[in-house]
Amino acid sequence: MITKNTSAPAVDATLRAWGLRLTRQRRIILEVVHATDAHPTAAFVYRRVRRRLPRVSLATVYRNLRRLAAEGFLAERADPSGVRFDGNTAPHDHFTCVACGRIYDVPTRATRGVRARIAVRSGFEVLNHRVEFYGRCGACRRQGGRSPVKGQRRS
Amino acid sequence: MITKNTSAPAVDATLRAWGLRLTRQRRIILEVVHATDAHPTAAFVYRRVRRRLPRVSLATVYRNLRRLAAEGFLAERADPSGVRFDGNTAPHDHFTCVACGRIYDVPTRATRGVRARIAVRSGFEVLNHRVEFYGRCGACRRQGGRSPVKGQRRS
DNA sequence: TTTGTTGTTGATAATGATTACTAAAAATAC
DNA sequence: GTATTTTTAGTAATCATTATCAACAACAAA
Numbered sequence: 150m151i152t153k154n155t156s157a158p159a160v161d162a163t164l165r166a167w168g169l170r171l172t173r174q175r176r177i178i179l180e181v182v183h184a185t186d187a188h189p190t191a192a193f194v195y196r197r198v199r200r201r202l203p204r205v206s207l208a209t210v211y212r213n214l215r216r217l218a219a220e221g222f223l224a225e226r227a228d229p230s231g232v233r234f235d236g237n238t239a240p241h242d243h244f245t246c247v248a249c250g251r252i253y254d255v256p257t258r259a260t261r262g263v264r265a266r267i268a269v270r271s272g273f274e275v276l277n278h279r280v281e282f283y284g285r286c287g288a289c290r291r292q293g294g295r296s297p298v299k300g301q302r303r304s
Numbered sequence: 305m306i307t308k309n310t311s312a313p314a315v316d317a318t319l320r321a322w323g324l325r326l327t328r329q330r331r332i333i334l335e336v337v338h339a340t341d342a343h344p345t346a347a348f349v350y351r352r353v354r355r356r357l358p359r360v361s362l363a364t365v366y367r368n369l370r371r372l373a374a375e376g377f378l379a380e381r382a383d384p385s386g387v388r389f390d391g392n393t394a395p396h397d398h399f400t401c402v403a404c405g406r407i408y409d410v411p412t413r414a415t416r417g418v419r420a421r422i423a424v425r426s427g428f429e430v431l432n433h434r435v436e437f438y439g440r441c442g443a444c445r446r447q448g449g450r451s452p453v454k455g456q457r458r459s
Numbered sequence: 460t461t462t463g464t465t466g467t468t469g470a471t472a473a474t475g476a477t478t479a480c481t482a483a484a485a486a487t488a489c
Numbered sequence: 490g491t492a493t494t495t496t497t498a499g500t501a502a503t504c505a506t507t508a509t510c511a512a513c514a515a516c517a518a519a
Contacts, residue, residue: 170485205497209498211477212496227382231476244430271399276438281433285431290428327466345505362469363506364468386505
């Protein structure tokens, strides 16, 4: 079982509604992103997809990641390390460990209510919000390392 | 009055403590960022600085923005439109209008307490956090425009 | 003041990520 | 089957950013 929560027929139907086809490349790109929780970069996805489709083009990976994100099959986010994709399109926050670089998903329970409060105070219409935490994860705290690791893979 | 909350002597002293000099270029770059609330990109800063120092190099602007941010005189943040700098180094959140592209500062009152809640729930050590809101600002709501504007200047 | 050391600059080349372009292949419609 | 549309692989082009380096400026020691 490679995909996590995307069934190919359902994806196919929705894609078709937008005039897109579920090609082999597109399906595998989607599967790769869904099969990892590493919040991968385009380059990471490219490397993984190439294991199964050695002749795939980097441009195809970019084109489809962009497209799939635009249609809502993936989430796309920019952070200091670059652009990353996320197969988890449900609302959630992120915790980035400054020691090991790992990005953890965090349930939104703790930040619930924030959006409504801002809307009231500012008079703006809030459509979306994003919370990013930075710190040291449990594993890195136990290892006791002090300073952020240099030269971590962007993966 | 060009600078907002950075007095040159104080900056000079702190820079010197790090072995950095407050050169003409460095001072003007700092002033330009502090003089706008537009959360400027490096290119924007370059254009502004060039008005006062026509022979300044783009590399000098990048070099100093990076450096000044590392020393804490500026804040640096990445968002979908690229890397931006912020003269306001006090804790605050951001609201990005998807219609006009403007980025507003938002006081952190509404998000207070969020960090502590996450720390307790996850067992991670939270050093920092960032909240970004997306929606339509007061001006754009009144104008009644529906969809996000294409091709807005990255300024 | 001269000399040495270190930090800084402007100019430009190099890099890395992303996008644009294009001819060929694949999928679908007729 | 043929025609039409979409997608692809391959590659060139673009854009932001960083690296390199020779010339220059600030400061310190002699």
